[in-house]
Amino acid sequence: MINSHRYCVIMCGGIGSRFWPYSRTARPKQFIDFLGTGRTLLQMSYDRILPIVDKKNIIVVTNADYASLVKEQLPDIDDSNIMLEPARRNTAPCIAWAAWHIAALDPQASMVVMPSDHLITREREFEASIRKGFEFVEANDALLTLGIQPSRPETGYGYIQIGNPTEEESINRVKTFTEKPDLSLAEVFIQSGEFFWNSGLFLWSAEAIKRELRKHAPDISAVFDRGQEVFGTENEDDFIHENFPGCMSISIDFAVMEKANNVYVETVDFGWTDLGTWSSLYDNSPRNKSGNVAQNCSLLSYDSSGNIFAVKEDKLVVVDGLKDYIVADAGDVLLICRKGEEQRIKQMVNDARMNFGEKYL
Amino acid sequence: MINSHRYCVIMCGGIGSRFWPYSRTARPKQFIDFLGTGRTLLQMSYDRILPIVDKKNIIVVTNADYASLVKEQLPDIDDSNIMLEPARRNTAPCIAWAAWHIAALDPQASMVVMPSDHLITREREFEASIRKGFEFVEANDALLTLGIQPSRPETGYGYIQIGNPTEEESINRVKTFTEKPDLSLAEVFIQSGEFFWNSGLFLWSAEAIKRELRKHAPDISAVFDRGQEVFGTENEDDFIHENFPGCMSISIDFAVMEKANNVYVETVDFGWTDLGTWSSLYDNSPRNKSGNVAQNCSLLSYDSSGNIFAVKEDKLVVVDGLKDYIVADAGDVLLICRKGEEQRIKQMVNDARMNFGEKYL
Numbered sequence: 073m074i075n076s077h078r079y080c081v082i083m084c085g086g087i088g089s090r091f092w093p094y095s096r097t098a099r100p101k102q103f104i105d106f107l108g109t110g111r112t113l114l115q116m117s118y119d120r121i122l123p124i125v126d127k128k129n130i131i132v133v134t135n136a137d138y139a140s141l142v143k144e145q146l147p148d149i150d151d152s153n154i155m156l157e158p159a160r161r162n163t164a165p166c167i168a169w170a171a172w173h174i175a176a177l178d179p180q181a182s183m184v185v186m187p188s189d190h191l192i193t194r195e196r197e198f199e200a201s202i203r204k205g206f207e208f209v210e211a212n213d214a215l216l217t218l219g220i221q222p223s224r225p226e227t228g229y230g231y232i233q234i235g236n237p238t239e240e241e242s243i244n245r246v247k248t249f250t251e252k253p254d255l256s257l258a259e260v261f262i263q264s265g266e267f268f269w270n271s272g273l274f275l276w277s278a279e280a281i282k283r284e285l286r287k288h289a290p291d292i293s294a295v296f297d298r299g300q301e302v303f304g305t306e307n308e309d310d311f312i313h314e315n316f317p318g319c320m321s322i323s324i325d326f327a328v329m330e331k332a333n334n335v336y337v338e339t340v341d342f343g344w345t346d347l348g349t350w351s352s353l354y355d356n357s358p359r360n361k362s363g364n365v366a367q368n369c370s371l372l373s374y375d376s377s378g379n380i381f382a383v384k385e386d387k388l389v390v391v392d393g394l395k396d397y398i399v400a401d402a403g404d405v406l407l408i409c410r411k412g413e414e415q416r417i418k419q420m421v422n423d424a425r426m427n428f429g430e431k432y433l
Numbered sequence: 434m435i436n437s438h439r440y441c442v443i444m445c446g447g448i449g450s451r452f453w454p455y456s457r458t459a460r461p462k463q464f465i466d467f468l469g470t471g472r473t474l475l476q477m478s479y480d481r482i483l484p485i486v487d488k489k490n491i492i493v494v495t496n497a498d499y500a501s502l503v504k505e506q507l508p509d510i511d512d513s514n515i516m517l518e519p520a521r522r523n524t525a526p527c528i529a530w531a532a533w534h535i536a537a538l539d540p541q542a543s544m545v546v547m548p549s550d551h552l553i554t555r556e557r558e559f560e561a562s563i564r565k566g567f568e569f570v571e572a573n574d575a576l577l578t579l580g581i582q583p584s585r586p587e588t589g590y591g592y593i594q595i596g597n598p599t600e601e602e603s604i605n606r607v608k609t610f611t612e613k614p615d616l617s618l619a620e621v622f623i624q625s626g627e628f629f630w631n632s633g634l635f636l637w638s639a640e641a642i643k644r645e646l647r648k649h650a651p652d653i654s655a656v657f658d659r660g661q662e663v664f665g666t667e668n669e670d671d672f673i674h675e676n677f678p679g680c681m682s683i684s685i686d687f688a689v690m691e692k693a694n695n696v697y698v699e700t701v702d703f704g705w706t707d708l709g710t711w712s713s714l715y716d717n718s719p720r721n722k723s724g725n726v727a728q729n730c731s732l733l734s735y736d737s738s739g740n741i742f743a744v745k746e747d748k749l750v751v752v753d754g755l756k757d758y759i760v761a762d763a764g765d766v767l768l769i770c771r772k773g774e775e776q777r778i779k780q781m782v783n784d785a786r787m788n789f790g791e792k793y794l
Contacts, residue, residue, distance in 0.1 A: 093749075093751070370788070370789065372781060372784050372785060372788065374774075374777060374781070383767070385765075386765070387764075387765055387766065387767060388454075388765065388766045388767070388785060388789065388792075388793045389766075389767045389769075390454070390766065390767070390768045390769070390770070390781050390785065391768075391769045391770070392769065392770040392771055392774050392777055392781075393758075393770070393771040393774060394758075394769055397754075397755075399767075399769065401762070401767060403748075404746075404747070404748055404749065405748065405749045405750075405751065406744070406748060406749070406750045406751070406760075406762060406767070407751045407752075408750075408751070408752045408753065408755055408760065408769070409751070409752070409753040409754070410753055410754040413735075413753050413754060416735060416753055420733060420735070420751050420753075423733050424733060424749060424751065427731070427733065428731065428749065431749075432749045
């Protein structure tokens with residue numbers, strides 16, 4: 073029996089530039105079958121929440137440019153459950169809109185907010201964790217974030233330090249949010265046992281997040297309060313089109329989570345990765361016996377290991393003497409980059425724009 | 434005024450496997466616009482001989498599989514000037530057929546035989562050299578080969594050692610033909626001033642090469658002598674279809690040039706390269722300021738030099754931290770191979786066949 077007051081917001085408006093050229097402006101990584109499983113990351117996110125939240129309560133928030141991709145990939149979703157942002161404004165305005173929208177439909181609503189481009193491998197543990205989170209935010213005035221049990225001193229993630237325990241096992245007050253640490257600090261974090269990876273998964277009641285937005289991000293809440301009467305009506309789209317672009321661009325972490333007093337963390341361990349980088353994709357993909365990862369391609373390798381080959385069309389890749397590289401072939405762009413230098417991809421995207429305009433983005 | 438007894442035989446039946454995957458069984462390198470000039474290597478070979486030999490005397494010998502490619506690329510050539518080999522039998526049977534064919538059309542014919550996949554940059558010197566060669570073989574009972582003034586101790590070519598001079602400047606008796614030397618021997622060759630690169634370009638009268646084939650390769654000449662009356666008639670194709678495959682597969686160098694007593698070499702210097710390897714293509718192509726060669730592609734490079742990028746379709750290649758590699762993208766095959774390891778390409782082709790059949794060949 074699914075609780076009809078529970079909602080899910082899947083955010084899928086990002087452009088995934090760290091995975092360029094595989095992830096493109098026209099089809100970011102959440103719309104790609106990244107692991108070659110037959111389902112895109114967005115579809116996997118949808119599949120994962122379906123046992124927990126009634127289909128009619130699953131809402132996808134995306135950029136207007138991706139409307140047709142969402143409809144194509146999630147044909148079961150009703151058009152009224154696809155919220156199209158007219159501009160990119162980071163997560164706080166996105167979540168605010170979803171909260172005002174859902175609260176208008178159901179003032180008793182609770183909601184889970186989740187990115188669409190993460191990978192979760194242990195779905196039953198995910199399901200149990202989300203149910204527990206819903207129960208907690210339904211019983212308490214709480215903003216709940218999910219902290220992932222870390223398995224290594226990862227420097228690519230933000231961390232959450234747990235504070236005082238609650239009556240619920242594995243749910244604590246949040247002591248601090250931290251930015252990405254350097255390696256030595258990350259090692260200290262791991263040893264302490266107090267730090268968990270910041271997953272970007274949140275649960276709260278719609279009213280609770282509205283209240284905290286009013287407290288900590290009044291510029292944003294004011295926009296949506298101004299349109300109070302339009303949410304859930306046929307006038308909502310016009311209102312959003314006119315007012316959403318005026319919101320400041322800011323993450324929900326900066327706008328609310330790091331400021332509010334009722335922030336809790338549920339520590340979980342359900343095989344999570346944000347797949348935020350090629351290296352994390354390499355780390356989370358099955359390697360062949362020579363230690364290479366081949367996505368969507370046949371591979372003949374000679375004196376080569378530690379590479380990830382990601383190819384859009386069926387292709388034979390033959391490689392000699394290559395160690396620890398990213399090779400991403402996206403049809404009209406071929407990227408060959410040392411795994412340790414992938415932070416350069418951002419610069420490469422800029423250089424491609426400078427030299428060739430939008431053609432290859 | 435073009436001498437109507439002069440003929441040209443362009444050989445273009447090879448499969449160019451050293452340039453796999455850029456060169457494919459279905460379209461070997463001579464049929465590719467390898468340098469991005471707008472003309473394929475075959476078309477450049479044809480253009481080069483056109484001022485010297487009457488168009489109706491230019492004959493292309495190729496494998497039957499490539500008939501349509503030749504017709505498409507050389508639309509000016511009459512069908513009767515395209516000789517289609519029903520099987521691959523190396524250069525001696527190919528040249529023998531051409532000689533018997535041409536001698537039947539014109540018993541006084543002289544002919545230049547040339548590969549279709551070499552690069553020659555100084556066309557006026559080429560023209561003068563070929564004219565001089567024709568005059569020599571028309572005045573003397575001689576098999577004339579062209580020896581290229583070497584510019585470096587190349588270990589990838591065979592060499593010709595010059596012997597006694599003739600009355601003609603820059604034409605000598607051949608003392609020896611040598612196989613590909615190692616580097617120390619190649620250096621000795623260069624210092625001696627007596628050694629020239631074996632170009633695979635030959636001139637002779639049709640009767641002279643027929644006579645020498647009869648002397649030194651009687652198994653082959655016997656096949657063509659058996660069909661003496663068919664050459665130049667409508668029965669020639671049937672005869673070839675039936676008898677050509679029975680010829681032994683052997684090069685003209687082994688079969689005749691290394692054995693005959695009337696072999697001469699004209700030493701020339703017209704900017705020749707056989708483009709036999711990716712490294713030679715790299716050496717003969719303009720490099721950008723970072724020291725990379727980009728064929729048919731836009732390149733953004735970071736900490737990368739000494740690479741050759743050859744791409745079939747217009748594509749952006751972005752590369753970080755790559756030194757001295759071959760990157761060849763042929764649509765359905767991507768090859769990344771150290772330049773120093775390109776002798777492995779043969780093995781790679783075999784492995785591709787073992788694993789995937791003919792699909793990628």
